[in-house]
Amino acid sequence: MEHTLKINLFKKLFKIRTVEETIADKYTEWEMRCPTHLSTGQEGVAAGVCQALEDDDFVFSSHRSHAHYIAKGGDIRKMIAEIYGKSTGCSAGRGGSMHLIDKSVGFLGSTSIVGGTIPLAAGVALSVKLKNSSQVTCTFFGDAAVEEGVFYETINYAVTNKLPVLFICENNLYSVYSPLSVRQPENRNIFEMVEGIGISVDHGNGNDPWEVFEKSRNAVGKIRELQIPIFLEFSTYRWREHCGPFFDNDIGYRTETEFLHWKEKDPLQFFENMLLEQRVIDESQIQSIKAGIIDEVNEAFQFAHDSDFPDFTGIQNSVYHS
Amino acid sequence: MRKLKFSQAINEAFEIAMQINPNVICYGLGVDDPKGVFGTTLGLKEKFGKDRVFDTPASENAMTGIAIGASLNGIRPVMTHQRLDFSLLSMDQIINNAAKFHFMFGGQHTVPITIRMITGRGWGQGPTHSQNLQSIFAHIPGLKVVMPTTAYDAKGLLLSSIFDDNPVIFIEHRWLHNLESDVPEGDYRIEIGKSKKISDGFDLTIVSMSYMTVEAIHALEILKKSDIHCDLIDIRSVKPMDWTTIFHSVKKTGRLLTLDTGVGQGSVSSDIIAEVCHNCWSSLKAQPERLSLPDMPTPTSPSLTKHFYRRSEDIINIVSKMLGKDLDGYALIDRDGLPHDVPGDWFKGPF
Ligand SMILES: Cc1ncc(C[n+]2csc(CCOP(=O)(O)OP(=O)(O)O)c2C)c(N)n1
Ligand SMILES: [Mg+2]
Numbered sequence: 302m303e304h305t306l307k308i309n310l311f312k313k314l315f316k317i318r319t320v321e322e323t324i325a326d327k328y329t330e331w332e333m334r335c336p337t338h339l340s341t342g343q344e345g346v347a348a349g350v351c352q353a354l355e356d357d358d359f360v361f362s363s364h365r366s367h368a369h370y371i372a373k374g375g376d377i378r379k380m381i382a383e384i385y386g387k388s389t390g391c392s393a394g395r396g397g398s399m400h401l402i403d404k405s406v407g408f409l410g411s412t413s414i415v416g417g418t419i420p421l422a423a424g425v426a427l428s429v430k431l432k433n434s435s436q437v438t439c440t441f442f443g444d445a446a447v448e449e450g451v452f453y454e455t456i457n458y459a460v461t462n463k464l465p466v467l468f469i470c471e472n473n474l475y476s477v478y479s480p481l482s483v484r485q486p487e488n489r490n491i492f493e494m495v496e497g498i499g500i501s502v503d504h505g506n507g508n509d510p511w512e513v514f515e516k517s518r519n520a521v522g523k524i525r526e527l528q529i530p531i532f533l534e535f536s537t538y539r540w541r542e543h544c545g546p547f548f549d550n551d552i553g554y555r556t557e558t559e560f561l562h563w564k565e566k567d568p569l570q571f572f573e574n575m576l577l578e579q580r581v582i583d584e585s586q587i588q589s590i591k592a593g594i595i596d597e598v599n600e601a602f603q604f605a606h607d608s609d610f611p612d613f614t615g616i617q618n619s620v621y622h623s
Numbered sequence: 624m625r626k627l628k629f630s631q632a633i634n635e636a637f638e639i640a641m642q643i644n645p646n647v648i649c650y651g652l653g654v655d656d657p658k659g660v661f662g663t664t665l666g667l668k669e670k671f672g673k674d675r676v677f678d679t680p681a682s683e684n685a686m687t688g689i690a691i692g693a694s695l696n697g698i699r700p701v702m703t704h705q706r707l708d709f710s711l712l713s714m715d716q717i718i719n720n721a722a723k724f725h726f727m728f729g730g731q732h733t734v735p736i737t738i739r740m741i742t743g744r745g746w747g748q749g750p751t752h753s754q755n756l757q758s759i760f761a762h763i764p765g766l767k768v769v770m771p772t773t774a775y776d777a778k779g780l781l782l783s784s785i786f787d788d789n790p791v792i793f794i795e796h797r798w799l800h801n802l803e804s805d806v807p808e809g810d811y812r813i814e815i816g817k818s819k820k821i822s823d824g825f826d827l828t829i830v831s832m833s834y835m836t837v838e839a840i841h842a843l844e845i846l847k848k849s850d851i852h853c854d855l856i857d858i859r860s861v862k863p864m865d866w867t868t869i870f871h872s873v874k875k876t877g878r879l880l881t882l883d884t885g886v887g888q889g890s891v892s893s894d895i896i897a898e899v900c901h902n903c904w905s906s907l908k909a910q911p912e913r914l915s916l917p918d919m920p921t922p923t924s925p926s927l928t929k930h931f932y933r934r935s936e937d938i939i940n941i942v943s944k945m946l947g948k949d950l951d952g953y954a955l956i957d958r959d960g961l962p963h964d965v966p967g968d969w970f971k972g973p974f
Contacts (some may be wrong), residue, residue, distance in 0.1 A: 334925050334964060384748065386924030393925035397747045413707065413751050417683045448680035449712065476681055478656035484680040523892025552657040610926030620919045 306352065307581050308590070310510055313348035315591060317368045319598045320377060324367075324384065327602070330548035333384045335397030336413075339369035342540035343590035345520040345568030346471050348438060349513025350533075353521045359407045359425050359438040360420035364399045365539075367442050375403035378601040387608035394611040399523030415476075416442065419468070423455050423530075426464035430528070436596035437524050439467040447491055448484060453498065459530040462498045466530040467520055468500075471507060473536075477543045478554035489542040494571050507535030508568040511575065538563035596622045624805040625719045630662040630776035633795070636781035637701070638811050641671050644699065647785055651703030651739075659967070661741070661800050663848075686910055687713035691721050691735045691790075696794025699735045699785055706750050707740035707794065721790040722765030722828065733788040737773040737781070742884065744796030744834070744932050745964035748924035750872075753925050757832070757886035760792045761862045761894070767791040767827070768813055768861040770833040773804040779813030787815060794861075796884065800967035818865035820872075826949065827878040827942060830869055830895050832858050835882040835933070842938035845955050851946060861891050869895065870902050877908035878945055887915035901974055912941055929963050 324333065340347065347368035354373070362369040370380055376391065381618050383390030384398045399413035400470050409425065412418050412467065421534070424439035429436045446452055447470060453546045470491055474481055485491070492504040505516045513535055518533040540560070542549035550557045576582045582590075640647045651660070655678050659665030668676040679686050683704070690700035696934065704710040710717070717738070717795050724732040743753045760768045767789055771777040779794070785793035821836065822843055831839045835859045841959055842891045843853055854872040858864060873879050878900050883892035922928060939952030961967070 335749060336752065337924050352729075384927060390924075392923075394927060395750070395920075395922045397749050397923035400749065400923070414712070416712075448682045450684055451712075452684065464922075472727065477653055479653065479678050483678045485731070549753040554657055611922075611924055613927050613930035615918050617917055618926065 302528065303501050304581055306514070307576055310348055310352045310514060310574060310591060310595065311572055311582070313352065313372050314344045314510055314572055316511045316594050317349055317371045317375070318569050318600070318602075319346040319594055320371060320381070321367060323598055325541060325546040325600060332396075334386060334586070335399070336368065337384060337398040337546070338365040338544050339546070340365055340539070342563065343471060343473060343507065343537045345369055345510040345572075346469065346535045346537055347441070347512045350441070350469055352514045353517035354437060354439060357407055358436050359409050359422070361399070361409055361422050361438070361440040362411035362441050363415065363418060363446065364411070364413045365443065366401050366441070369402060369544060370401045370408050373403070373408045374406040375401065375408050375599065376405075378604045379403065381601045381605040384609050385452060385605040385608070386565070386610065387605055387606040388611035389604070411604060414508040416446040416451045418442070419446060419452055420455045422466050422468070422585065423459045423464050426459065426530070427462070429465060435525050437465055437467055437521050439469060441469045441471060444474065444481060444491065445484065446470070446474040447495070454531070456498045456500055458497060459481070463528050464530050465524045465528050467517070468530065468532040470532070470534040471537055472487070472534055473539045475539070475543070475555070480554070490534070492532065492547060495532050498528055502534070504534040504536075507537030507584050508566045508571060510568050510572045519520045528588040529542075537568075538566075540564065624807065626803045627774050627806040628662075628801055628803050629774040629777050629795070630800040631665040632778040633781055634665060634667070635806070636668055636778040636785055637668065637953060640782055640785045641675060643810065644786070646697055647701065647940050648693070649701045649703070650660040650677045650679050651715065652679055652681060652709070653705060654678060656944055659833070661797070663705065663800070668961070683709055683712040685824050687716035687738070688720065690738075690770045691716060691724070691734055694734050694736045695724070699737075699842070701737045701739065701785055705974055706739055706752050707756055708754050709744045709878065710740050717790070718763055721758065722763045725789065726765060733784075734790045735785045735788045737791045737793050739795060741795050741797055742833075744933055744968070745798070745928060747923045747925070747928075747964070748921070749864055750920040753921050756882075757794055758885060758890045758894075759860050761891055765790070766862065769859065770794045770861055771859060772799060772833055772836040772857050774802065774806050775804045776813055776819065778830075779808055779811050780815065781808060783812045783815050786812070791815070794833065798834050799837070801967065801968050802837065813859070816860050816863035817866045817942045818827045818859055821855040821857050822853065822867065824854055825876055826853055827880060827939075827943075828854045828856065828869070828872040828876045829880045829882060830856045830858060830892075831882040832861065832891065835884050836936045838933065839882060839938055841956070842937040842942070842952070845935070845939055846942060847951070849950060850947070851942065851948070855940065864895070864943055865900070866898060869899065872900050873903045874906040877906050879907070879911040880941060880945065881911070881913045882937075883913065883915035885916060886918055887913055909945055911943055912940055914938060915935055925964050927960070932963070934963070947962065
């Protein structure tokens with residue numbers, strides 16, 4: 302049981318990495334024509350949290366959403382096609398990289414305005430409660446989202462009304478090029494500050510996928526049992542530039558040394574080593590899992606590439622539901 | 624004369640304003656980062672220090688209220704949003720406080736703040752990263768709304784906005800940032816509420832704003848070859864609007880085409896048509912026309928934006944139709960293979 306969980310978690314991690322790095326490789330063909338925020342380096346949080354959720358639990362995300370979509374089981378063919386602006390995309394080419402959706406696996410949407418989906422998760426949790434269901438609703442956001450007023454308003458409401466929400470803050474130290482030091486008080490932990498609102502909190506190493514999974518499993522269990530919201534903060538680091546395919550350690554807002562320090566803590570490599578050491582899996586099994594995923598990803602890019610562009614004619618009739 | 628890019632002109636206006644008045648401050652997400660908001664705020668922190676030029680938390684609503692508060696005690700804050708869309712989180716402070724404080728307290732308060740908002744088009748900016756919502760702000764009494772097109776106007780209007788004692792919404796189109804024009808050195812001001820006549824003609828009046836004026840200039844060059852000559856008025860300021868110049872022109876030409884960077888319904892361009900009908904009815908020889916975005920959110924896919932945005936070609940076609948000619952803009956303009964969703968070679972996504 303634990304064995305299968307670990308292999309599944311590894312598959313999620315490797316799939317996210319492969320998709321993100323393939324996007325980075327191909328972006329300069331300039332066929333993916335939309336702002337694209339890659340999650341390379343941050344896979345541990347997405348994979349660990351989603352591994353702890355059931356298929357019918359709900360997930361929301363923000364501008365950096367590829368990892369969350371993939372980890373929840375979103376269809377990668379439709380995701381890549383969306384980034385290519387194709388009619389087969391998960392949002393029919395209307396939303397792009399920042400607006401992913403796969404309702405079949407409970408991924409209700411990602412949006413681009415910082416903090417925008419935080420209250421939506423509480424709203425879905427309210428509906429779950431009204432329907433007497435035991436589903437958990439999870440929302441992923443970054444360290445900058447806790448600077449928006451809507452974050453506090455939502456946590457306050459969720460605590461007061463015991464809404465079954467899992468709030469996941471991925472703290473990667475930056476908002477675009479702005480370090481935490483110019484945005485939040487020195488030596489303050491986000492999770493401690495949030496605890497002051499009255500919500501249960503925990504925190505952990507986002508680059509240790511198993512730790513993320515165990516803390517999330519624990520939180521999800523409590524949410525279901527006690528019908529309360531929980532806030533988890535995980536530390537992690539984005540490898541590539543804020544938006545786009547390149548590395549940007551040379552432009553001055555962070556150092557190559559800091560980047561290399563975090564690269565050492567690569568969540569994918571860390572977990573692969575852990576599985577090998579624990580003899581959950583051997584080298585040849587790893588290679589065959591990787592080969593399978595690489596094929597799947599390549600096939601998804603081919604699908605996206607071969608798909609048709611959407612037609613403008615009639616699209617104005619799609620603004621309202623009729 | 625010396626030429627500057629629009630983005631450099633903004634930068635220079637900041638520099639002058641901050642030099643001549645120690646109460647001018649500049650803040651917003653990323654204003655002191657390595658990109659300096661598309662170059663517009665580069666170097667300001669080095670020149671004026673971190674007390675006057677600073678980054679902020681992602682807290683648009685609070686930071687707007689903080690600007691208003693500071694302005695009540697003599698500071699002249701200039702806030703910057705890399706996308707207009709982000710300012711929407713601060714609508715409460717803008718509309719309920721900034722726009723009201725002077726009037727509501729019997730004229731005892733002034734709110735001299737400037738809020739820069741960047742709009743755009745193309746490269747899949749999509750539904751929530753490129754909205755041209757000038758009409759929303761124009762609807763609010765107590766706000767001034769400015770939309771410069773040239774580098775020259777950008778500098779003069781930003782200086783006027785900063786030293787205006789009222790809240791000014793200063794809207795910059797991303798596709799203008801790299802365009803150059805003659806820009807004098809030193810301090811000069813352009814009156815908020817005065818439009819600019821870009822070209823003269825007797826056939827038709829085009830009233831335009833921001834980036835659409837660039838498309839109009841291209842269209843007029845082509846139209847001239849077919850002996851069609853238009854008045855082109857760049858409004859520069861949406862609120863207050865320079866009605867005198869617009870009415871004067873329409874009374875001369877009898878025909879009006881309005882261009883808008885935003886959606887047509889409830890728009891600035893519609894409002895211009897309404898006022899013209901009301902004030903110049905007997906001079907009109909044809910029904911006024913409006914070229915604006917379709918009434919739908921901005922799609923992301925390039926195949927969709929291609930038919931969503933309006934270009935010189937469309938301006939030629941509508942002018943031609945209004946004058947009973949049959950020119951085909953798409954046959955007349957050769958874009959030399961440049962994709963429709965970028966303003967020029969200098970622009971590579973994703974920003
Ligand atoms: C309300 C709002 N303000 C500003 C932005 C511009 N913006 C886009 S992503 C981003 C960084 C957010 O940082 P964080 O939440 O830590 O997420 P990360 O990018 O680090 O994953 C910002 C400021 C935005 N999208 N929405
Ligand atoms: Mg961050």
